[in-house]
Every structure is written in C-alpha cells, then in structure tokens.
Amino acid sequence: MIQSLARAFKEHGVGPQQPGSPTAAAAAAGTSASDAVRALVPPAALADSRQTKMTVCGLELEGVSISGQETCIIVPRAKVAFDIGRCPQRACFQQTVLLSHTHLDHVGGLPFHVATRCMLGLPGSRVVAPKGYAAGVRKLVEAAMELQGSPPIEYEVAELEAGQDMQLPSGYLCRSFPTTHTIPSQGYVLYSQRRKLRADLQGKSGEEIRQLRLAGEEVTDTVEVRDTVEVTVEVTVEVTVEVTVEVTVEVTDTVEIPEIAFTGDTTAAFLGSEAAPVLNDALRARVLVMEMTFLCDNVTVEEARGKGHMHIADFVAHAHRFQNEAIVLIHFSPRYKRSDILESLATMLPPTLRAKCVPLLNGIE
Ligand SMILES: [Zn+2]
Ligand SMILES: [Zn+2]
16 A cells, blocks of 8 residues: 555656745754655656556546646546546546535536537436535536537436435445535545355354355245135136245345545534544545645634635544545645645654545646
C-alpha cells in the first residue's frame, strides 16, 4: 500500500515552490516545509505532471476536483462517477452517477452524461441523489434537453435514503450516510459482497462440511397433495399426487466489505454520529475519498465550518477515527497551488495520517 501511495505522489508530482505557502507549522516544528515535501517526493518527480489517473491500494481512480469549479471522481471498476460538476470524457462510460449534493460544481455536467450516453447507444444514465432532490435533478436534465431540441432520452434518477441499499450493475452494493454541508448532502459507501462459510460452521473440518453438503443434497421429503376434481356426472374423485421436494443445506453467508467511500462536500461535523453504521463503514473502507477544502490559517476552522467545508485542523483533530488504508484528498480551494497543498500535508499531518493520504492534484497548477 505504501508503495502505491508513494507512486501516487510521484505521479502527481510537485510544481515549483510558491512564496507565501503555509509553513507556520513547519517553522514551529523546526523543519523546513520544502524539506518535508522533498522527503515525501523523489527528486525525479519534482517536475510537474498532468497524470489524470491514480492507483490507490490497487484501485484505479480518475477525475478532477477543485472547490467551486468542478468535482467528478471516476471509479472504473465500480462503473461509478461520484458527482459530475463537469463531465470528463471517461465519466460518460460509467453508467451510475452518485450525487453528494446539488451545488453546480457537483451536478452541472449531468446533462452531458445523459445526452452522451444516449448518443453512444449506451444504456441510460442511472443517477442517485439525496432525498428530496430527484425532481430538481430531472428538471436540470430536461431543461438542457429542451434547449437542445432533443427527443426524450431514457435515464433514471433515484433517491437513496440513509439505511437503504442499492445494488449497482457493477455488482457493488451502495449505501449512503449523512454529511454536513450548506444544503442537504450525503456520502456513499460501495461494498463488495463475498460468500463466506456460515458462522455456526466455522471450525468444522472440510470433511464435516462436505458431509453436510452431501446430506443436504440427499435430504428429500415426500409430500402428498390431495385435490378434488369435479366431473360432469357430479361424482367427486379423489386424486393423489406424489411430489418430491429437495432440501439443500446453505453453508455460506454473504459478507459485505466496504471498499470505497466518498464524502462529497462536508464539514468535520459528519464525523460526530459515532453510532451510524454506514459512516463507520466509510471510515474503515479501504479507500476513502474526502474533501479537504481549506489548509491554512487564512481561513479559520470556524470559517471553514461556516462555509460547509473541511479544514485540515479538523481532519487532524479527528485523526483517530480514520481506519482506512488510504485517504484521497480532493476539493482543495483554488487559492492553493499544488506546492502549497503538498507543503501543508507534509507539515500539518501527523506521520501516521500523512502516510495514508494522497492528494488529487489534477488541474491544479
Ligand atoms: Zn463543492
Ligand atoms: Zn457544495
């Protein structure tokens, strides 16, 4: 995993150092911020790069996310795009769009997604929105279609409330969890599903389980079904039919594994509900994609909360909650250069948290 994170840092490179970067924490710690960045990134990677893909824990991700401009995170394995502020070409090939909320930088590209899939002859877009927002999302798409003079296009918009399951065509199970933004918002967890030996059979030998399976196949029962048939002479005849019913013994359970989680825009307050099972799954998903809009003291923690966004100080304060193998940080404010972002992460995150964080820097100079 560490190797893949190092590769992700390398793939995204580091631009030239900018004056006025947030270096206060580094100074306080007696280290140079640029030294800390260089410790993270091999010198060969210091040249800028415009890679659009990253691989984190074996999972390929692609997309762009800049606060107020556009967010779209594509997960080809799950055939999902999380949000669609504009519509990168590859997003069109993911049938499912999971919307965290309906700010324009997260939903503006949806008409392109719907129209392009139709033009390419692909199955209609499947869009998931927070509760109460499906009708508004349809209006957005239909207004664009009307302006285009386009004939009706097949697509679906569904709402997914907390506690509901949605099976995706890619085989993943999707659930939502509440987040805290300036309008109603939610994050998503995608689960893989695997068959596992039934809990009460754990510890039994292979031979015992084989015998159980065999027993299951051989257990049959004979059921006598009695029916009456009326005939024209008004004589009632009893008919007896023998039916054999096979009884099989199920020896496996389905286990759900949280693989990928996405927060969308949120303050750190979404972490407050410790009892929420889907939130807890998000915090132990192998890969968590989380917003990190503000990184410096020019915007205080309180101001960040007021704007509905995460501040790096709030992230550090909740470091113990994140059990993920990797955290992809997105949605940085456009005020930051990529060198600012890397310096902040290198100097402000404690080492254990820093080791699992990868910034998505596509489109950031
Ligand atoms: Zn946003
Ligand atoms: Zn927003």
